[in-house]
Amino acid sequence: MIVTITALKGGVGKTTTAIHLAAFFEEKARTLLIDADKNRSALVWSREEKLPFRVASEAGSHALISKFNHIVVDTKARPEPEDLRDLAEGSDVVILPTTPNALDIDSTLKAVEILAPLQVNMKILLTKVDARTKNGREARAMLEGLNLPLFGEDIPLLVAFERAPSLGVTVKEYPGPRARWGWKKYEAVAREIAP
Numbered sequence: 001m002i003v004t005i006t007a008l009k010g011g012v013g014k015t016t017t018a019i020h021l022a023a024f025f026e027e028k029a030r031t032l033l034i035d036a037d038k039n040r041s042a043l044v045w046s047r048e049e050k051l052p053f054r055v056a057s058e059a060g061s062h063a064l065i066s067k068f069n070h071i072v073v074d075t076k077a078r079p080e081p082e083d084l085r086d087l088a089e090g091s092d093v094v095i096l097p098t099t100p101n102a103l104d105i106d107s108t109l110k111a112v113e114i115l116a117p118l119q120v121n122m123k124i125l126l127t128k129v130d131a132r133t134k135n136g137r138e139a140r141a142m143l144e145g146l147n148l149p150l151f152g153e154d155i156p157l158l159v160a161f162e163r164a165p166s167l168g169v170t171v172k173e174y175p176g177p178r179a180r181w182g183w184k185k186y187e188a189v190a191r192e193i194a195p
Contacts, residue, residue: 001025001194004091006075006084009107013097013127015041016161018074019051020183021095023170024190026053029069034061037076041165048168081114088120093193097155099128100139112148122149125189128161129154153188156181 003025005018019042022033035042036058046055056064065071075087088094094115098108108124115122124143129136136154143150155161160171160179167174172183 001069001093002071002073002091003093003095003193004073004075004087005095005097006079006087006111007097007107008078008111009098009104010077012099012104012108013125013155013161014077015045015074017095017097017125017127017155017186017189018042018072019045020170020172020186021190021193022053022055022070022072023051023172024187025070025072025194028194030067031070031072032056032061032064032068033072033074034058035074037074039077042074045165045168050168050173051170084111084114085118088115088118088122092121094120094122095125095193096122097125097127098139100126100135105139105142109146123151123192124148125151126154128157130157151189151192153185153192155185155189158182 003021005014007014018033022031025031031053033042033053033055035055042055043057096108096111098104126136126139158178160174160176160182164171164174171179
């Protein structure tokens with residue numbers, strides 16, 4: 001299975017989503033995360049070599065792909081429309097993470113406009129949702145009102161998601177019950193992709 005995570009705007013949790021989905025899929029079968037972003041955030045996250053799956057740059061991944069059952073692609077930020085079309089053709093599912101922020105939602109809707117005519121299997125993932133505010137609920141209601149494909153779970157705004165990269169781990173390995181809650185949310189998202 002090839003799962004691509006992409007967004008027309010940075011800061012929406014693209015790499016965090018790629019890391020956590022790859023960790024989940026690795027529990028099922030060999031998984032490769034391809035870091036196609038020029039920031040190389042997934043590769044930096046993996047420097048401590050504590051992640052349970054392999055991370056490779058886009059250039060270094062070609063010889064590896066055939067050795068893995070699952071491929072998770074963390075795309076470059078702000079891909080061109082042509083890039084989105086290419087990604088759609090080569091993926092089993094395209095995930096569009098977005099925060100509840102109005103500017104992030106607007107960018108996501110632009111990506112949907114590009115992808116929808118291609119009849120690609122895509123889903124929107126609400127990320128960085130602060131349970132103390134109503135922004136997440138309002139964003140979900142708006143997206144559902146547009147009949148857009150949306151994951152059933154939101155990813156909460158947690159300090160663990162900010163701190164886990166510096167330790168080179170997922171929130172599953174990060175200390176604290178709220179971190180485990182974040183992992184459970186990603187598990188639920190992954191099960192929607194591959195039950």
